[in-house]
Amino acid sequence: MLLVANLSMLFTELPLLQRLRAAAAAGFTAVEIQFPYEVPAVQLKEELERCGLELVLMNVPAGDLMSGGDGLACHPKRGVQFNNALDEALAYALMVRPRQVNILAGRLPAGVSRKSALTILAANVREAAQVFDRLGIQVLCEAINPIDMPRFLINTPEQLQELLVEVGHSNCFAQLDVYHMARQNISIEQAMAVLGKSVAHVQFADHPGRGEPGSGTLDFRGVHAVLEQFNYQGAIAAEYKPTGATEDSLAWMYSAPFV
Numbered sequence: 001m002l003l004v005a006n007l008s009m010l011f012t013e014l015p016l017l018q019r020l021r022a023a024a025a026a027g028f029t030a031v032e033i034q035f036p037y038e039v040p041a042v043q044l045k046e047e048l049e050r051c052g053l054e055l056v057l058m059n060v061p062a063g064d065l066m067s068g069g070d071g072l073a074c075h076p077k078r079g080v081q082f083n084n085a086l087d088e089a090l091a092y093a094l095m096v097r098p099r100q101v102n103i104l105a106g107r108l109p110a111g112v113s114r115k116s117a118l119t120i121l122a123a124n125v126r127e128a129a130q131v132f133d134r135l136g137i138q139v140l141c142e143a144i145n146p147i148d149m150p151r152f153l154i155n156t157p158e159q160l161q162e163l164l165v166e167v168g169h170s171n172c173f174a175q176l177d178v179y180h181m182a183r184q185n186i187s188i189e190q191a192m193a194v195l196g197k198s199v200a201h202v203q204f205a206d207h208p209g210r211g212e213p214g215s216g217t218l219d220f221r222g223v224h225a226v227l228e229q230f231n232y233q234g235a236i237a238a239e240y241k242p243t244g245a246t247e248d249s250l251a252w253m254y255s256a257p258f259v
Contacts, residue, residue, distance in 0.1 A: 001227065003258060004056050004237035006203065008034035011246045017047045024051040026250055032057035032098075032237050035066075037088065041095035048096065055098045056235050057140070057175075057201060060128065061085035062104045071106025074121035074153050082124050086131065093137055099235075100138040100201055102175055103128055105163070107151035117153055122166035129169040138200055141167075142175035145183035156186065157194035164198055173200035177239070178223055182207035188226045196230060205240030212240050213252035224257030 005011070005028040011019035016039050023031050031053050036044055048055055063081055065071030072082040089101055103125055108117050129139040143160040144152045154160050160174055174195045181191050192199065204223065206216030213220050227236070242249035252258055 001202075001224075001232065002030055002056070002235040003028065003253070004030045004032050004235045006032050006034070006237050006239035008032075009239050009241060010249075013245065017043065020047050020051045020053055022246070024053055026247065027253060028053070030054040030056045030235065032239075034059050035061065036096070037061065037092060041092045045096050055096050057100045057102060057237070058089070058092070058096070058098050059102045059104060060089040062106065065104055065106055069107070070109045070151075071104060073103050073124050074106045074112075074117040075109050076112060076116065076120055077109075079120075079124075086124075086128055090131060090135075093132070093135065097135075098137060100140050100173075100175075101128070101132060102140040102142060102201075104144075105141060105153040107149070108153050114153070118163065118166060121153060122163060122168075125163070125167045125172055126169050129167065129171040133169075133171040139169075139172050140175040140201055141172065142177055143180060144177070145180045147183055148180075155184065157181070157191040161194050161198065174198040175201045175203065177203040177205075178218065179203070179205040179207055179210055179240070182218055188223045192226055192230045192232075199230075199232060200234050201237070202227065202232065202234060203237045203239040205238075209243075210241050211243045212238075212249040213258075215243050215249075220252070221257050 005023040007019040011022040036058050063072040072078045072085055105121050132139050143154045146152055146155050176199045206213050206218050209216050
């Protein structure tokens with residue numbers, strides 16, 4: 001399994017392009033960035049090449065979601081904004097060529113039924129899956145816990161699987177975040193039993209706290225064993241909040257199950 005540094009969470013002591021160099025120096029060969037759009041795509045491409053790094057994943061722009069709003073992808077009145085975000089992500093991806101792009105479902109808007117929001121989300125994700133399929137880039141969706149992000153539309157493995165079925169496109173996959181599952185007392189075994197071969201990307205942080213492995217109580221050897229049991233071949237990404245300086249939080253990289 002390829003080990004990936006999430007540069008929206010790690011090395012944030014540095015500007016984004018400098019985080020690439022720090023990740024490479026720490027021993028990573030691949031990175032993901034939630035929203036890289038602050039940096040011109042050509043600059044990111046050049047720095048990735050200079051550092052010998054692969055960009056595994058980035059997100060489609062999500063509007064006001066990260067600042068507490070509803071986001072774009074499941075909102076009945078934000079179709080134009082979603083299409084613009086998709087165009088922006090597509091143009092960026094044409095330059096930096098990630099393996100995957102992730103679409104954040106967003107929060108259930110006031111006055112909208114969950115069924116209606118799911119239908120809108122599925123249509124938007126299906127469109128993205130079709131567009132990115134031509135580039136050989138996988139489209140992902142993920143479940144996020146409703147404690148950290150209230151009203152988020154997709155919380156559980158079952159809801160994520162429901163979305164994948166509704167989308168009905170061969171280029172749409174599940175992104176599984178171990179932390180978001182643990183926050184809801186959902187084990188990796190339970191999540192994989194539901195999502196199985198649909199899982200194309202895994203992220204991790206310890207729980208409680210969302211810090212580095214060893215800062216909480218999660219059994220990462222057990223997580224790794226379950227992924228191997230399901231013959232998971234994708235990347236595993238460190239998307240955690242370091243409890244101190246990032247470099248001081250990396251001891252887990254040099255011990256099982258990560259070596």
